[in-house]
Each structure stands twice: as C-alpha cells, then as structure tokens.
Amino acid sequence: MDSNLAAGLAMGLGAIGPGIGLGIAVSKAMEALGRNPEASGAIFVPYVLGIALAEAIGIYALVVSLLLIFVQP
Amino acid sequence: MPEGESGGGLIHVSIKAEELFRIGPLSVTNSMVGAVLASLVLLVAAWYFRRRATLVPARVQSLIELPIEWMANIVSGSTSQWRRYVSLVIGLFLMILVANWIGLLPGVGTVGTNVTHGEETELVPWIRPASADLNFTLGLALVTFVVFVFWGVRTNGVGGYLKELVGEPRYMAPLMFPIHLISELSRLISLSMRLFGNVFAGEVLLGTMIALVPLLVPAVFLGLEAIFGFVQALVFALLTMTYITMSIAEHAGAGHGDHGEHPAQPDQPPHEQAPNEPASVHA
Numbered sequence: 001m002d003s004n005l006a007a008g009l010a011m012g013l014g015a016i017g018p019g020i021g022l023g024i025a026v027s028k029a030m031e032a033l034g035r036n037p038e039a040s041g042a043i044f045v046p047y048v049l050g051i052a053l054a055e056a057i058g059i060y061a062l063v064v065s066l067l068l069i070f071v072q073p
Numbered sequence: 074m075p076e077g078e079s080g081g082g083l084i085h086v087s088i089k090a091e092e093l094f095r096i097g098p099l100s101v102t103n104s105m106v107g108a109v110l111a112s113l114v115l116l117v118a119a120w121y122f123r124r125r126a127t128l129v130p131a132r133v134q135s136l137i138e139l140p141i142e143w144m145a146n147i148v149s150g151s152t153s154q155w156r157r158y159v160s161l162v163i164g165l166f167l168m169i170l171v172a173n174w175i176g177l178l179p180g181v182g183t184v185g186t187n188v189t190h191g192e193e194t195e196l197v198p199w200i201r202p203a204s205a206d207l208n209f210t211l212g213l214a215l216v217t218f219v220v221f222v223f224w225g226v227r228t229n230g231v232g233g234y235l236k237e238l239v240g241e242p243r244y245m246a247p248l249m250f251p252i253h254l255i256s257e258l259s260r261l262i263s264l265s266m267r268l269f270g271n272v273f274a275g276e277v278l279l280g281t282m283i284a285l286v287p288l289l290v291p292a293v294f295l296g297l298e299a300i301f302g303f304v305q306a307l308v309f310a311l312l313t314m315t316y317i318t319m320s321i322a323e324h325a326g327a328g329h330g331d332h333g334e335h336p337a338q339p340d341q342p343p344h345e346q347a348p349n350e351p352a353s354v355h356a
Binding site: 045048049051052055059070 | 088147150263266267270271273274304307308311312315
C-alpha cells in the first residue's frame, strides 16, 4: 500500500521536470524551423538527442516506481 | 510479493520475461523468442533482397533502401571515419526497430499457455517483444559501451583515455575522476533503461487501454506506440553514433577538452564544405 503510493508519487512528480523540459525543447525547435525551414536537416539530430536526454530523467522516475512496485523493500 | 501481484487485477504485468522451457541449464524465456524472431526477420529480408538486388532499385527495393540511405546520410555527417562504424549504427537501428514493432503485431503477448501458481492462473505469452526485457537492452548498451571505449582508447591511447577521465585541472582529479567515471557508466544505464522503460511502459499502456476500452481507443495508442518504437530505435542508434563521435573528436584536441575542440571543429568543415558551397551556389 505505502510503496504503491510512493510509486505513484515518484512517477507523477518525476514527470513534471521532463515534461517542462520537453516542452521547451520542442517549442524552440519549432521556432527555429519556422524561422529557417531549410535547416530542418541540421536541427533534427541534435533535437532528437536532446529530447532523448530530457526524457531519460522521466525514465529514471519510471524505473524507481517500477522498483517500488515489483521489488518490495 | 502479494502487493506487486495486486496490480494484476486489471491486467497481468510481469517486469521480467517469463520462462517457457529449459534446454539443460539454459532457460528459454519468451523475450528470447522475440529476439530470435526479430533476427530471423532481418536475416531473411537481408538474404532475400541481397539475392534480388539490382543496381537500379525497383519499387520494393528502394523502399527497403530508403531508411538505410537516410541513416547512412546522418552518420556520414559525424566524423571522417564514419565508414568504420556506420554498419553498427544502422544494425542497431534496424534490430531495435524490428524488435519494437514485433510487439505491436496481433498475437504477440496475447497468445500463450496458462500456468497455474497455487491458486492463481496466469497467461505466459509465447512471444514477448525483445526490447521489453532489460537483458536485451542492456546487452545492446554493453555493445555500444565497449565500442565507444574502444574508439576512445584507440584514438587517444590508454593514457589519453585516462587523462580524459581525470579532467583538465590536475589538482581536481580526486573529485573529478569519480564523477567522470560515473558519467561514463551512467551512459550504459540510461541507454538500456530508456529503451526498456519506453517499450515496457508502452506494452503496459496498450494492455491497460485494451482492458479499459476494448473498441477503437487502443488503435490510437497502437499508432502512438508505432511512432515511439521508431523514435526509440532512432535515439539508440543516434546516441551510439554521438558517443563514438565524442570519443573520436576528443583526440583532435590532443587530450585537452575545450581548447582543442574549438579550433579543430571550425577547421575541418570548411575544408570539406569549401569546395561544395561555391558549387551549390553556381548550380
């Protein structure tokens, strides 16, 4: 019971930061695309990498909550 | 673990791959079946299209060549030695892509045998998408890790690689060496955990949605998961490429991090691009 609550809190709170970060990354990428549509090829790879690195933080939260649910302390 | 099982009221979630049968000491799990299936798909496709390949591609062949050319195009922009690791990057991409998409096929994860544990009966599926098992993703991440450490040692030498770990102001070494070491090892963890977490969470999401609303709604998430499967395969391949590029590029600065990279990087692209740019302007 307690660890289920902890798992929910870990995932929910842990998703806030990556969510904000992903929003900033996508909005800046779209802004750059709107200003300079020809640069889409140059933007794409750093964009995907940045998205992946921001998302990794959310995945850490997922891992913690999975550990809380499946590996009982 | 009674509380872990209590989540299985709606759907059954198993974080580790279930064992199907044993061959001697080797236990064959359902994710191994998924991995072998993905390899077979790639092998058969490679054999078939290698046999029928023509110089001027026909319709199906150009469809197959499209993602490979696209990836090779991206990788060729990284370093001048790209030809030596392009096959690894494309191989990782195709393997993870097929392994992810196998999980979306009907029958995968739903067709299996019922196994009774005491009172509870649970379904053990015959096939589980390979990337929803941490062993598979950790194995791929280990390959990447060995390759980029190998490239770092190869271009800088063992001493240069260790110097890179110690960092720039030598007196900070007691503090910086553990940090650099952990950041190297955390690449291994974040690479494997990202792929596993995404695919496993996708499977759980699909299962929950099918259990809640069996009609139409899962189709939307199925499309979403197809996109995620592609993006995660791309991310894994591109991160592999970036780590290799970083361990090669650090060589250009002769062991110095910041001072070397900045003169070296503007140096190289003008040499390569200078003949190209006027040509494209004239054309």
